[in-house]
Amino acid sequence: MDQAMIDRLAAAPVAAGKLLIGGEWVKGAGETPVLSPIDGKQLTTIAAASADDVARACASGRAAFEDGRWSRMAPAARKAVLHRLADLIEKHATELAVLGVRDNGTEISMALKAEPGSAAGTFRYYAEAIDKVYGEVAPTASNVLGLIHREPVGVVGAIVPWNFPLMIGAWKIAPALATGNSVVLKPAETASLSLLRLAALALEAGVPPGVFNVVTGPGRVTGEALALSNDVDVLVFTGSGATGRRLLQYSAQSNLKRCYLELGGKSPNVVFADAPDLSAAAKAAATAIFRNAGQVCVAGSRLLVEALVHDAFVDELATATRKMAVGNPLKLDTQVGAVNSLTQLEGNLGFVADATREGGEIVTGGSRALEETGGYYMDPTIVTGVRPEHRLYREEVFGPVLAVTPFADEAEALRLANASDFGLAAGVWTANLSRAHRMVRGIRSGVVHVNTYGGADVTVPLSGVKQSGNGADKSLHALEKYTDLKTAWIQL
Numbered sequence: 001m002d003q004a005m006i007d008r009l010a011a012a013p014v015a016a017g018k019l020l021i022g023g024e025w026v027k028g029a030g031e032t033p034v035l036s037p038i039d040g041k042q043l044t045t046i047a048a049a050s051a052d053d054v055a056r057a058c059a060s061g062r063a064a065f066e067d068g069r070w071s072r073m074a075p076a077a078r079k080a081v082l083h084r085l086a087d088l089i090e091k092h093a094t095e096l097a098v099l100g101v102r103d104n105g106t107e108i109s110m111a112l113k114a115e116p117g118s119a120a121g122t123f124r125y126y127a128e129a130i131d132k133v134y135g136e137v138a139p140t141a142s143n144v145l146g147l148i149h150r151e152p153v154g155v156v157g158a159i160v161p162w163n164f165p166l167m168i169g170a171w172k173i174a175p176a177l178a179t180g181n182s183v184v185l186k187p188a189e190t191a192s193l194s195l196l197r198l199a200a201l202a203l204e205a206g207v208p209p210g211v212f213n214v215v216t217g218p219g220r221v222t223g224e225a226l227a228l229s230n231d232v233d234v235l236v237f238t239g240s241g242a243t244g245r246r247l248l249q250y251s252a253q254s255n256l257k258r259c260y261l262e263l264g265g266k267s268p269n270v271v272f273a274d275a276p277d278l279s280a281a282a283k284a285a286a287t288a289i290f291r292n293a294g295q296v297c298v299a300g301s302r303l304l305v306e307a308l309v310h311d312a313f314v315d316e317l318a319t320a321t322r323k324m325a326v327g328n329p330l331k332l333d334t335q336v337g338a339v340n341s342l343t344q345l346e347g348n349l350g351f352v353a354d355a356t357r358e359g360g361e362i363v364t365g366g367s368r369a370l371e372e373t374g375g376y377y378m379d380p381t382i383v384t385g386v387r388p389e390h391r392l393y394r395e396e397v398f399g400p401v402l403a404v405t406p407f408a409d410e411a412e413a414l415r416l417a418n419a420s421d422f423g424l425a426a427g428v429w430t431a432n433l434s435r436a437h438r439m440v441r442g443i444r445s446g447v448v449h450v451n452t453y454g455g456a457d458v459t460v461p462l463s464g465v466k467q468s469g470n471g472a473d474k475s476l477h478a479l480e481k482y483t484d485l486k487t488a489w490i491q492l
Contacts (some may be wrong), residue, residue, distance in 0.1 A: 041374065048375075058157070153483060159187045171462075230254055262473060267298055285317055426443045
């Protein structure tokens with residue numbers, strides 16, 4: 001990447017965002033200001049969709065689905081369109097990354113790969129997959145033919161968060177479109193800009209009007225209307241557990257639409273004394289929680305360290321953490337970017353205050369950083385002495401705050417790892433292969449990393465257990481959310 005190019009793109013004005021309904025860009029019922037977390041200043045505005053705006057978007061998706069302009073297009077033809085969209089994402093990758101960073105604060109060195117880079121790869125993956133997914137022939141008697149068809153569900157409502165809008169958006173949009181559905185997308189109000197640009201590229205790539213619609217605005221209006229719509233057949237969501245519960249209620253109040261929810265986590269990162277390289281594990285533990293200012297669903301936010309090496313490991317971890325550069329996320333040398341909003345920053349600091357009141361000890365960090373910039377920054381924070389009954393151990397911060405807890409042996413490590421309502425991800429560091437397999441089997445989470453943390457690509461599913469949600473993003477398994485099974489029972 002070229003810093004001069006990034007700076008030029010970062011200086012460009014950002015047009016006010018509109019709604020995309022039926023292939024047309026239209027104004028919403030109101031407007032919402034977009035504050036950049038980099039400096040706290042207004043960057044632009046986005047449309048605030050009313051319930052009526054959402055209803056029109058959903059009706060547009062329904063009409064497009066029913067007339068077959070996309071749903072009955074040959075899979076190979078849909079594949080070609082999605083490949084063109086991936087090409088356009090790659091062509092505009094730096095523009096998309098910079099736009100997203102100005103909106104949500106992710107450091108640019110991470111954003112280019114995690115946002116447009118990941119999104120382009122995801123669209124290509126599902127483009128290539130869709131003409132290779134077959135139906136089935138049932139093992140029936142010789143005078144009966146049993147066929148099992150996979151058909152698109154209809155209209156998919158997708159509500160995506162602000163931390164990685166393009167990446168997580170693509171996880172939902174790409175398989176939904178590939179299988180022939182219409183999509184109504186609701187981005188987070190604090191991170192809509194890159195997804196609005198993606199929608200424009202989708203039209204340019206040849207996604208027919210009405211097949212991909214975007215409605216922006218606050219969740220209490222726009223998201224609620226989408227979740228209550230009888231025109232939406234499946235709702236997919238990444239975000240908080242409180243919102244996920246409301247979406248299930250809205251489903252029950254409307255048409256019993258299926259809801260697939262990824263609700264975050266409080267992921268344990270377990271370090272045994274026999275880890276192959278404790279120094280590498282310490283650096284990885286810092287990255288696992290502090291990149292993107294801790295705003296990562298699978299962040300290793302609970303560090304469990306074997307007592308034999310606890311103090312030395314924490315010292316090394318603190319040293320690695322203090323070397324991480326906090327600053328303007330548009331600078332290539334920044335390693336920890338901005339917190340997404342002032343509300344989020346204040347919540348993060350509240351967790352630290354509670355942790356110290358409950359007996360935790362701050363090893364490093366704990367304060368707001370770079371307040372003079374007007375932006376929302378926080379020093380990476382390590383808190384030791386955190387016990388399972390502490391709030392910092394139990395609740396998701398979604399910020400750069402790490403809880404550290406010692407353990408005596410493998411049995412206690414497993415008990416502590418599972419002492420959570422969440423079950424999204426985990427990490428295990430050990431040179432003992434048998435122990436690694438026991439921990440993978442024993443930890444209740446959708447993903448377990450061994451001697452690494454993060455990096456799982458689109459070929460494997462991300463699926464939570466317990467209160468981390470249901471259903472899977474990524475991999476071929478994600479296609480199951482966007483298709484219905486239909487049996488044809490034919491008497492010969």
